[in-house]
Amino acid sequence: MSEWENILARILEILHPVLLTALAGPMFYAFFELRGDAWMLPMYLAGFCLLPLSAVVRAAGAKLRSLWLYLLTAAAALWAVNALCRGLMGILFMPLTGVPGFAESEAAGFRPAAIPEGLLGAEIVLGGIWITFSALRLRLRENRRSRARRENDTSWTDRPLLAEKPAPFCLIWFAAAYMAGLCNACPPLCDIALGAGTAYLVLVSVYRLLEVGRRYEDETARLENVPRSKIRRLRGGLLVLLVAGILAAAVPAFLTGGARHYHDLRKWEWDVIPLTPEAGEQSENEQSPEALAELLGENGEYWEPPAWLITLGKWISTAVMIALTAAILRGIWRAVMGTAREFSELPEENGDIAQSLDREEPESEEAGRLRRWLRGQPLTEREKIRREYRRVIRRYRKERPRAGETPAEIEEGAVFPDGFDGKALHERYEKARYGR
Numbered sequence: 446m447s448e449w450e451n452i453l454a455r456i457l458e459i460l461h462p463v464l465l466t467a468l469a470g471p472m473f474y475a476f477f478e479l480r481g482d483a484w485m486l487p488m489y490l491a492g493f494c495l496l497p498l499s500a501v502v503r504a505a506g507a508k509l510r511s512l513w514l515y516l517l518t519a520a521a522a523l524w525a526v527n528a529l530c531r532g533l534m535g536i537l538f539m540p541l542t543g544v545p546g547f548a549e550s551e552a553a554g555f556r557p558a559a560i561p562e563g564l565l566g567a568e569i570v571l572g573g574i575w576i577t578f579s580a581l582r583l584r585l586r587e588n589r590r591s592r593a594r595r596e597n598d599t600s601w602t603d604r605p606l607l608a609e610k611p612a613p614f615c616l617i618w619f620a621a622a623y624m625a626g627l628c629n630a631c632p633p634l635c636d637i638a639l640g641a642g643t644a645y646l647v648l649v650s651v652y653r654l655l656e657v658g659r660r661y662e663d664e665t666a667r668l669e670n671v672p673r674s675k676i677r678r679l680r681g682g683l684l685v686l687l688v689a690g691i692l693a694a695a696v697p698a699f700l701t702g703g704a705r706h707y708h709d710l711r712k713w714e715w716d717v718i719p720l721t722p723e724a725g726e727q728s729e730n731e732q733s734p735e736a737l738a739e740l741l742g743e744n745g746e747y748w749e750p751p752a753w754l755i756t757l758g759k760w761i762s763t764a765v766m767i768a769l770t771a772a773i774l775r776g777i778w779r780a781v782m783g784t785a786r787e788f789s790e791l792p793e794e795n796g797d798i799a800q801s802l803d804r805e806e807p808e809s810e811e812a813g814r815l816r817r818w819l820r821g822q823p824l825t826e827r828e829k830i831r832r833e834y835r836r837v838i839r840r841y842r843k844e845r846p847r848a849g850e851t852p853a854e855i856e857e858g859a860v861f862p863d864g865f866d867g868k869a870l871h872e873r874y875e876k877a878r879y880g881r
Contacts, residue, residue, distance in 0.1 A: 450655050457652045459499045462579065462608040464645055465618055466572035467492025470564045471637060472622045475629040477560055478711045484561045485633035489641075491565055494530045498522045498573050502580040512785040515584075519577040523570070530569045534562050579608035581788075588787050610656075611649045616642060630709040636702060643695040647688050654684050830877040837870060852878070 470492060471485045501522040502515075509515045583606060593601035607615075619642030626634030658680060665671045838846065842859035852874055861867050 450658070454652060454655045454659075455503070457648055457655075458610050459496065459503055460648065461611045461615075462572075462576050463493060463495045463499050464641060464648070465608075465615060466495055466568060466575070468618065468622050468638065468641060469572065470561070470568040471634055472625050474561055474564050475625050475631040475634050476711065479560070480631070481561070482631060482633045485631065485637060488561050488565055489637050491530060491533055492568055492572070494526050494533070494569060495572055495576065498526045499576050502577050506580040506584040510789050512581075512788040515581065515788065516577075519580075523573040523577065526573060527566070527569055530565065534565065576608060579606055581784075582606055583609060585784065585787055611645070611652045613649055616646060616649075619645060626707075627705065628708050628710050630707040630711075632702065632705070632707070635705065636699070639695070639698055639702075643691060646691055650684060650687050650691070654680055827877045830873050834870065834874040834877075841865075 467489055470488050474480060474485070474488065498519075502519050505515050505518045509518070586604070586606070589601065590603065592598070605612075619638050622638035623635055623642070626632065626638060658677065661676070662673065665673070838855055838859055841861050842855070844858065846855045846858070852871060856867060856871060859867075
């Protein structure tokens, strides 16, 4: 695969999630009753502000080794894209004139442009977050692939991601947008979905050609006398014919756009038959005095719990909420730290793994135990032995050992019961502490 083909494949991979995200805002805007069709195309084009973000997170995910630096870079890019989009809002969403209902709405204090601006802002933020974490998942998957290849792990399976590359099944999204335009009497959305779907189909065809060509060249890399240039020309000619066929099929759809049959779900009225209770029957929401007296008790008074029970309930609820919050934070911390460790393994082009050669500082036992507890990891065998030794000494020795005492001196001050094997405890502790 030549260099320009690699560059073209990367460009298509960057463009793919943006094409999907840019259609979300106009698609949801079609369901609003107070809608301006003239804002559909500007809203769709403004969604392409996510292109710089898609390019930045792809490059950062492939080059950076620190998860926190990657997230900081993505956050800065998302902030810049959001600022650019907000700057375009005032230009794109000018007040419409001559549209029925809009002048009355502005006179009543409602600004119709607030709806598309809000949808576009949500599209940029949520779409940017989706693209960012998709690039992160791509990086983690490549690290796992390299680890599985290095460890000869046959159980590992490759799981495709939606934002990874153009795929034919993504055309369903454009078909859904087209149906949303038909069912809400929105011709601009139908035109946008048809044009974007046609462009995306061409994009999928080109990317598929590049992917098949790369796979074929990898399979025949060790073979000689393979007419690669001739095969590449044949594939290029077939691609031109396919694109010409796609465009020829799309032209009649555009020319016959005026003959579409639209429906408007926004104006449908659902007939609801009210249910009224018959004569002599009592409504469920109404209670007779006899039933209320039976519910409250014989004297019409309800039992009031004591103050200590209410206080106990509050303390229990608080303890449960604290425990639940700690468990959630612990799970998030474990996931983030595990992702940070896995992200630091940067796959190289030759399949090697880039490892840090920095000298690791010795870690104290308390710090290591706290770190493992936060990650939910069990204690090591060495930590279990040292914990057992401390508990035994605290149990059978009255005073606290001094800082300079050796294990033998510590055990001399302890009074062990008859039959207690102090020698075995001493040997296990010596081996765990000094490694001998």
